Amino acid sequence: MAIPSIDQLPLNGKRVFIRVDFNVPLDKAGTVTDDTRIREALPTIRYATEQGAQVLLASHLGRPKGKVDPAFSLKPAAERLRMLLGTTPVLSAQDCVGPEVQAQVKQLAPGAVLVLENLRFHAEEEKNDPGFAQALAALADVYINDAFGSSHRAHASVVGIVPHVATVGVGFLMQKEIEALSQVLRQPAHPFVAILGGAKVSDKIGLIRSLLTRADTIIIGGAMAYTLQQAQGVATGKSLVEPERIDEATTLLKEARQRGVQLLLPRDHVVVHELTAGAPSSVTPDQAIPADQLGVDIGPQSIQSFSSALRNAKMILWNGPMGVFEIPPFDVGTRAVAGVVAATAAFSVAGGGDTVAALTQAGLAGRVSHISTGGGASLEFLESGDLPGLAALREHV
Numbered sequence: 001m002a003i004p005s006i007d008q009l010p011l012n013g014k015r016v017f018i019r020v021d022f023n024v025p026l027d028k029a030g031t032v033t034d035d036t037r038i039r040e041a042l043p044t045i046r047y048a049t050e051q052g053a054q055v056l057l058a059s060h061l062g063r064p065k066g067k068v069d070p071a072f073s074l075k076p077a078a079e080r081l082r083m084l085l086g087t088t089p090v091l092s093a094q095d096c097v098g099p100e101v102q103a104q105v106k107q108l109a110p111g112a113v114l115v116l117e118n119l120r121f122h123a124e125e126e127k128n129d130p131g132f133a134q135a136l137a138a139l140a141d142v143y144i145n146d147a148f149g150s151s152h153r154a155h156a157s158v159v160g161i162v163p164h165v166a167t168v169g170v171g172f173l174m175q176k177e178i179e180a181l182s183q184v185l186r187q188p189a190h191p192f193v194a195i196l197g198g199a200k201v202s203d204k205i206g207l208i209r210s211l212l213t214r215a216d217t218i219i220i221g222g223a224m225a226y227t228l229q230q231a232q233g234v235a236t237g238k239s240l241v242e243p244e245r246i247d248e249a250t251t252l253l254k255e256a257r258q259r260g261v262q263l264l265l266p267r268d269h270v271v272v273h274e275l276t277a278g279a280p281s282s283v284t285p286d287q288a289i290p291a292d293q294l295g296v297d298i299g300p301q302s303i304q305s306f307s308s309a310l311r312n313a314k315m316i317l318w319n320g321p322m323g324v325f326e327i328p329p330f331d332v333g334t335r336a337v338a339g340v341v342a343a344t345a346a347f348s349v350a351g352g353g354d355t356v357a358a359l360t361q362a363g364l365a366g367r368v369s370h371i372s373t374g375g376g377a378s379l380e381f382l383e384s385g386d387l388p389g390l391a392a393l394r395e396h397v
Contacts, residue, residue: 003393004169006044006144011051015105017140018044018171019157021147021373022059022077022115030073032080036356037149040373042084044146044171045113049088054108056139057081058096058116058157059147066123078115085113093117097135105139125156133160146171148178149374151389152381162392170393173373178390180370181381184349188214189314193346195306195337197222197320198354202245206383207319208252217262217309221298221322221333225265228253229287237271237289264309268299270323270330277327297323298333307340316341316348318355319379325358334358342367351378 020041025033032038041057048055064072075092082090089112093101096116108114119125124132133156137143143165145151150158151174162168170178184192194215196204201224211218220228223240230236231249256263268286271293272279283299284290298306302322310316318341322333335358341348342364350359351372359365372378381387 003390003397005175006047006146006169006171009142009167009169011048011053011142013110014053014141014167015056015108015139016048016053016142016144017056017058017136017161017165018048018144019147019150019161020045020057020059021149022057022074023061023149024077024080026076030071030076032076035080035084037373038077038081038084040173041146041171044144044173045081045085046088047172048144049085049111049113052110053142054105054110055113056105056108056116057113058119058136060120060125060150060157061118062120064118064120066120066126068121072118072120074115074118081113081115088113090115096122097132097139102139119155119157126153128154128156128160130160132156134164137161137164140165142167142169144169144171145389145393146173147389148174148372149377151387152374152377154388158389159392162396168393168396170390176370177372177374177378178381180349181372181378183347184315184317185214185382185385189347191216191313192315192317193217193219193310193313195219195221195310195316195318195320195341197224197322197334198352199223199240200242201227201249202242204320204379205245205248205252207379209255210383211317212252212255212259212261215261215317217264217313218256219264219306219309221266221302221306221337222320223295224320226289226295228265232265235288235291236295237291238294239289240294262309264305266295266298266302267305268301269295270297270299270333271295275324275327281329295323296327296330297325303333303336306337310337310340310344310346313344313346316344316346317382318348318350319352319375321354321358325354331358331361335362338362338364351375
C-alpha cells in the first residue's frame with residue numbers, strides 16, 4: 001500500500017508531529033547561515049497550519065553527543081522559521097519530551113507551530129530507544145516524515161515513533177525527493193549520464209554498482225578517481241588513494257566494460273606539491289601524476305571530455321565535486337561541470353552537500369531540475385530504492 005501524503009490526511013484539530021530536517025549551519029553568533037532546509041519544509045508546514053492543526057516540528061542539529069549543548073539549540077532555526085512564516089505563531093520548546101513539553105502542546109492553538117528542542121540532546125534518539133520513541137509519539141495524533149535527509153538513519157524520530165502513532169504519512173518535500181530520485185532509479189531517460197566525485201570511492205561503490213545497470217556513461221572525478229586510475233596501473237603520485245579498494249575498483253572497471261557502460265576518468269589533472277591555499281599548481285600532459293605531486297582538480301582535457309559526454313544527455317545525476325573545490329582555484333573543474341549541467345535540456349538531479357554548495361556558489365542551483373536535500377539519504381535510496389524511514393511508514397499504513 002502506498003504511503004499517504006499529508007494532503008490525503010485529516011489534520012483539523014489534530015496534533016501533527018512533523019519530522020523535519022533543520023540541521024542547518026550556524027555561525028559563531030548562532031545565526032542560521034543557510035536556510036535552504038527550512039525553506040524546503042515550508043509547503044508542508046504551511047499546509048498543516050492552514051488545515052487548523054497544532055503543528056509540532058522535530059529535528060536534530062549537529063552532533064551534541066546525547067547531551068544538552070546550547071551551541072546546537074534549534075532556537076535559531078525556530079527564529080528563522082518565524083521570520084519566514086510571517087503571521088503564523090512559532091513557539092520554541094525547552095525540550096522534545098517530558099511534562100513541560102506536554103503542557104506546551106496542550107496549550108498550543110490550532111494553526112500554531114511549536115519547534116521542539118534538538119532530538120539529539122537525548123542519546124536515546126540515535127539509539128532508536130523504544131521508550132523515547134513512545135514519549136515522542138505521545139505528543140501526536142498524526143506523524144508526518146518530511147525529513148528526507150535523515151530518513152536513511154533508523155533513529156527514534158524516524159523509525160521508532162511510527163508504530164505508536166495512529167495516522168502516518170509523508171510531507172511534500174519527501175514526496176518531491178522520492179518522485180525525482182525514483183525517476184532516476186526506475187525510468188531513466190537515455191542517454192543517462194552520472195557524474196560522481198568526492199574523496200573516497202568506498203563511499204560510492206554501492207551507487208556505482210547500481211548505476212552500471214542503468215547509466216550509459218559514468219563520469220568519475222575528484223579523489224575517488226585516483227583509486228580507479230591506480231587500478232588501471234596509472235601513476236597517482238601523492239594523491240589520495242584507497243589501496244584496500246583497488247581490487248573492487250578493478251572489478252568495477254571490468255564490469256563497466258562487460259556491460260558496455262562508458263566509464264570516463266580524468267585525462268589530465270591539476271597538481272600541486274602540497275595542498276595549501278595559494279600553492280603553485282601545474283597541469284599534467286596526460287593521466288599520470290608525478291611521484292612528488294598530488295591531484296587537486298581535473299584539467300582542461302578532462303573538462304572537454306566530460307562536457308562532451310554531458311551535452312547530449314537526457315538525464316543527469318550528479319553527486320560529488322571534481323576536485324578540492326573549496327580551495328580556489330581548484331574549483332575550476334567543478335564549476336565547469338556545473339555550467340554544462342545547467343546548460344543542458346536534460347532532467348538533472350544533484351545531491352550531496354559539496355555538489356549543492358558548488359552549484360549555489362556558481363549561481364546555478366536554480367537551473368538544475370532537482371536538488372536533493374539529503375546527501376547520504378539520496379545515495380542510499382539510489383543504491384537500494386528504499387530508506388529505513390520509508391520502510392517504517394510502509395509497514396504501518
